[in-house]
Amino acid sequence: MALRVVPGSANRALARAVGALLGMDPTVCEVERFPDGELRPVVEDVRGADVYVVQSTGPPVNEHLVELLLLLDACRRAGADRITAVVPYFGYARQDRRLREGQAVGARVCADALAASGADRLVVVDPHTAALEGMCQMPVEMLTAMPVLAAALADLVPEPAVVVAPDLGAVKLAERYAAALGRQVAVVRKIRLSGEAVRAMEVVGEVAGRPPVIVDDMITTGATIKAAVGALRAHGATAEVTVAATHGVLVAAAAERLGGLGVRRVLMTDTLATATGATAALPVTGAPARLEVRSVAPLLADAIGRLHRNEPMDELRLAL
Ligand code: R5P
Numbered sequence: 001m002a003l004r005v006v007p008g009s010a011n012r013a014l015a016r017a018v019g020a021l022l023g024m025d026p027t028v029c030e031v032e033r034f035p036d037g038e039l040r041p042v043v044e045d046v047r048g049a050d051v052y053v054v055q056s057t058g059p060p061v062n063e064h065l066v067e068l069l070l071l072l073d074a075c076r077r078a079g080a081d082r083i084t085a086v087v088p089y090f091g092y093a094r095q096d097r098r099l100r101e102g103q104a105v106g107a108r109v110c111a112d113a114l115a116a117s118g119a120d121r122l123v124v125v126d127p128h129t130a131a132l133e134g135m136c137q138m139p140v141e142m143l144t145a146m147p148v149l150a151a152a153l154a155d156l157v158p159e160p161a162v163v164v165a166p167d168l169g170a171v172k173l174a175e176r177y178a179a180a181l182g183r184q185v186a187v188v189r190k191i192r193l194s195g196e197a198v199r200a201m202e203v204v205g206e207v208a209g210r211p212p213v214i215v216d217d218m219i220t221t222g223a224t225i226k227a228a229v230g231a232l233r234a235h236g237a238t239a240e241v242t243v244a245a246t247h248g249v250l251v252a253a254a255a256e257r258l259g260g261l262g263v264r265r266v267l268m269t270d271t272l273a274t275a276t277g278a279t280a281a282l283p284v285t286g287a288p289a290r291l292e293v294r295s296v297a298p299l300l301a302d303a304i305g306r307l308h309r310n311e312p313m314d315e316l317r318l319a320l
Helices: 012-021 061-077 106-117 131-135 146-153 168-181 223-234 254-259 273-281 297-308
Strands: 003-007 029-033 039-043 050-054 082-087 121-125 140-143 162-165 184-194 197-204 212-219 242-248 265-269 290-294
Touching: 003 012, 003 297, 012 050, 012 273, 012 297, 039 061, 050 061, 050 297, 061 082, 061 106, 082 297, 106 131, 121 297, 131 140, 140 297, 146 168, 146 242, 146 265, 146 290, 162 168, 168 184, 168 212, 184 223, 197 223, 212 223, 223 254, 242 273, 273 290
Parallel strands: 003 050, 050 082, 082 121, 121 140, 162 184, 162 212, 212 242, 242 265, 265 290
Antiparallel strands: 029 039, 184 197
C-alpha cells in the first residue's frame, strides 16, 4: 500500500518536513475558502493508499478542526485504504470532563467527530490528557516530545537545577523530564481563576538557590508560567529560569508576557505554527529571553514510518 502524507493548512511547514524525512513530497491538497468562511479541501492521489493527514487543531481552533474533518472525509470519499489523523496538538483536550453541570466534554466530541469523518486511527503528541485514548474507539498513538526538549535542555540545566511542574497536572511530565535530566522535581500548586488568569498557591519541593526549569504540555496565554515564575522567585529560586513546553499555543499577549518575565530561555516544539512564528517576534524586556523551537518532524516521521510498516511504537509513546 502506498504511503501518503496529506498536509492541512495549519502547519504546512511541519507536514513538508515530515514528508521530506519520509522521502516524499506531501500530497497535493488545496483548501478553497468561500467568502462566507466555508472551506472546501481537495486532495489528490490517495486512492488505495495508507494516508496520514497532518493537522494540528490550534488557533483558530474551530477552523482548523473543521478543515481536518473535511480532509478526512475527502480522503475517505477518494478511496483511501487507511486514514490516520496526525494531530500533533489536539485542541479541546482540556475539556476532558465537566467542571460543572451544563458543560460539554469537548475532547470526546472532537474524538467522535474525527472517527465519524473517516479517521481509522489517531496520532497525537503530548495531549493535555491521557484520558484521550480511552475516549476514542479508534486506536490512539500518544507520542511524546519530551526526549526532543530534554535533549535541548541537557546542556542548559547544570546541577543544582530543579525541574518544576507549574501545576499538579504537569507533575508526571515533570517527573519524566527530571528522570531524563537527572534532576529533582518541585511543584507549584495553582488555581485557575479564568481562561487568562491563574494564581500560584504554594511551592512544594526545594527551589531556594536553584535555577528552575519549568516544564508543561502547553503555553496558551502564559499566565501559568508567569504565576510559576513569580512563586519560584518568592521562594528563593535563582533568576535563571528556563521554560520548556511542547505546544506553543501562544494566544492573546502570551509572547509579550513571556518576554517580560526575564526568563533565560523558552523552548517549544513546532507542533503549532504559532510557536515558530513567535521566535522572531518575542519581545524582550529586562534579561535577554530567547525562544527556541525544536522540531517534532523526526518524531512524526518515525511514527508514521513505523505505523505504515506495522512496527512497534513503544519507544515513541508517552508513558504516563
Ligand atoms: C493546564 O492545565 C495546562 O497544562 C497548561 O498549564 C495551561 O493550559 C497553560 O495555559 P496558560 O498559558 O493560559 O496559563
